[in-house]
Amino acid sequence: MNIKITKLAFVVAASLSANAHANIEYPLMPGDPLVDQQWHLKNTGQAAFSDRGGKPGEDMNVSLTHAMGIMGAGVTAAVIDGGVEIMHPDLRDNARPGSWNFTNNSPDLAPGSPTDRHGTAVSGIIAASAFNGIGGRGVAPRAGLVGFNYLVSGNQTMANWLQSHGMYSDGFAKQSFDFPRVFNQSYGRTLSSPRSFDYEESPWLKTYEDAQEEITRTTHGGRGAIFVKSAGNGYERQSFTDSKFGRGYLRFDNYNHGLPLQNVNLERMDSSFWNLVVSAYNADGERSSYSTVGSSVFVSAPGGQYGTSSPAIITTDVSGCDAGYNPLWLRNDLHGGHPLDPNCDYSARSNGTSAAAPNVAGAIAVIMSANPALSWLDVRHILAATSRRIDADHPGVALSFKEAGGEQVSYQAIDAWQTNAAGYQFHNFYGFGAVDVDAAVNLARFYDKNLGEFVKTDRELVTAGVEIPDGRLSGVQSNYHYAQDLTVDAVQVRVNIDHTSTRDLAIELISPSGTRSVIMTPRTGTILGNEGMQNTQMLTHHFYGEQAKGEWTLRVIDTASEDEAYIFDPRASGEPNINMVHRNNTENGVLKSWDIRFFGRK
């Protein structure tokens, strides 16, 4: 009998799998009143309580996976965030032991105020329950949840960072701990100057990076865990505090030439291999207007827009019509006591890469649930191999600028979709593309690939000592030869550059196969970057699957020879906008040295 059932299950599974390849559209299973509006799970063009809908098919594609009952059971996700209303009616069934409130040293993770809403929204995107007749559902509606309110003011200590990121204390057993296989970090920084990634000067970087490597590689019997991180929301504007004008936003009337103010490689921990960084796309299947991008983005997921003129994400909210997202300025139609949510337990205005990251955390929980034997490396590979190309016709972004000699030239700062020498498609906006849960689960269930032994090489120093001509498209280059056989997962570079206007600089890495990755886009918001780059670290996934052996080329190009005007918007004071200027520098820079290391497989 057992044999017959097994055979039957195999036939059903194979049939469903074949159907998945045939691109048959499955409806989302009913059972939650808001699920029909959750475009990020299945986009039918619904408006999600905003003014208009998006483009059908631009979603996480979970329908078949959920229909097969694969919903994250047996996998716990950690939400490192603010407070979480873990007793929310749509979250409590998935709550697991191990949450910790650092503010009052208790397992009670309840939000500290009605506006402490972020963590509850993030948690619901991962694992709001399904088929319970209330609200919507998460990507992994049967995954476990634990939370840590690390982001709350006063909690950002090193001990709390370690505790919340899986390095729980031996001597202070808070309680039994359902150890997560996926950690969600919907947080980051906005930077106005490049930072150093130097273990000697900032030992905390090594402490944190070592911790994430240890948790990733050694937990769960070596199958490990994955840290998911949001890319940031700094494409069009960035927060900035000026000595004269106080807090506000910076933006350019020319939309910064179409280029991102914040490149994801500016944030140090986003350039760490141990964080899987996620950018956001909207219901039209295009980059969310705010999403920070760059070569260390691994994949993209729904983050939506603002939920007013076009959809944001529908998820759990702090309960009550006077709490959470419900009282927000510019409500959408769900808020304030809609018949589908009379108690205001849900929001339709969650957005940001904060919302994109938990979509991927949920997807990873589902993939791990579909095949618990998969290692962290397998899961990353599955995501890279199955994510789908969106916004396929996006041409990239070309920067037109006047050279120091006066000639107008063009620099391709962000490429259109590229296929690398190993056949993987990559775009600085979307990494390997939009996560496709059904495709990923299909590969996970029948996974038989041996990726080989994971290798992290030492950093190899390259002395360059070459001048970077001011405002010249030709730039400079420096080469490095790698002699070993290695299949690349990612490449990490640190640069030492003397320069008085880092905003001007574009940095490229070119592989032996000829693939070009722009690892630092020009015209970032590093308006205070007049001290160059000292051990500034950048990561790229662009060369995934290529061979490392051969000549690697680093190019640095100074793309500016003119002053640039921009706007400072004092957001809180109600003061008028202030005209600002970024003065052109005329000095040549110097690429002093750089180092390179590979993450890959032998």
Add this chain to the structure above:
Amino acid sequence: MKFKLIPLLAVVGSLYAAQASAQPAYEATAVSNSSGVSVNVNGKDYVLAASKSDQDMVTGAALIDVSTDETVTLTGELVVELESLINAKEFASANRLNLIYVRGNRAIFQAAPNAALLTFKSDVEKLSGVVNVQLGFQVEGLEAE
């Protein structure tokens, strides 16, 4: 009439243009309320923020990296790597230290609220069995995205 109006419009237009170009444009400047007091923390040079006058650096003191304008705040933690055979709990008890975290040979001790942190660090560094010590700090600007 038309003949007279056009030069008038041109004059008005140029006045507006002059006003627009006369509007000052500022260069961004960092908030660096430096006290001018240089300190070295974990091997890196900082200056104490002006709002904190205590040169001894206590918990909550803000430090500025002048090359990047990054501000860090001291958390009062001492992150200590101990020799592998040392029991952190016994080590803390023997040395009257407030142990708040331990995992393997990494221990974190919390300083008393107004303790001078450089002195605290120096004292712990001298203890037998200590391999490495760093002052714990919070890097500014972390926010939900």
